Amino acid sequence: MAAEGKTIDALSQFELTHALGPIGAAVNFTQSNAHMLLAVVIITAIMMWGMAPRAIVPGRFQAVAETFYEFVENLVVGQIGHEGKRYFPFVFALFMFVLFGNVLGLFPFAFTYTSHIAVTFGLAFLVFVVITAVALALHGKKFFGYFFPEGAPLWLAPIIVPVEVVSYLSRPISLSVRLFANMVAGHVLLKVFATFVVLLGGLGVVGPFLAVLPLSVNVLLVGFELLVAFLQAYVFAILTSIYLHDAVHLH
């Protein structure tokens, strides 16, 4: 798959194929959907089994569940404040789904569903709809004052209002493009250097020695990608919280 015809084929890893054989083909169930389901099953399993003992001194599994919970809770309460607790389930679900999508994609033969703009834009659009709905529900018509800051001279309105509207509309795009671009760039890099290993390895006697160089780069890259996977899930969650803060307080 990697070095057929001695070319670097870095993008075929993002192609969708049908999973589950003929049944999957009949309903267009792709490996991307399969990995989403897997992520949801793993997240549910961690939380259910982690919470089941309810021990005062947590065991390993309960500690994992509590770490995730407290991490996201600190993030949400720190950004939105105490009234932000009601949005905790939303941010927590988003964070875990993105995190497990990123991390599962690093396993061999796995597919990274967060490397598709359709998936990340779907998530970001959900965030956009929720923050707009929250702002409208809490503030009603005052929400539209968000697009024109108080105290600005009125004759500037034709300039300020379109700029603010476009700036507001750009939120889901930047949110989704950031996650998508990071995941695609990381996986392309991994694939390119992995192809170098194969191509250099075939260069006669010195080949295998030269191939060690891109291989060591790849080892470092996998570690870096793990960092990026966590970081991007964190960034996605914290930006969602910041937008929710804006929706709740309207500046």
Next chain:
Amino acid sequence: MTERDEFDERLKQARQRRGLEKDASDPKAGQDGLPAGALQIGLRAGIEVVSALIAGAGLGWLLDHWLGSFPWLFLVFFVVGGVAGVMNVYRLFSPRRGAGK
């Protein structure tokens, strides 16, 4: 400098004794909790500009299709998108209003 490091070390130990130490308090985190490395900030600013341009141009194109005035609103909103992108970057670096609430 060493005095502050020593204080930080002692504070960390004290917090650990009380079970308050959290790994989430990343020393590299920026003021709104986002990572503040040069590359991260640069990438973030670039994505803000590009996404505002896309949003502006897209909105202009849609309005043009609706009103049937093809190039004009697209051009206007392309510029508006650029302005919004610069404003997004400005907001990235200026302290957020009402953050203390």
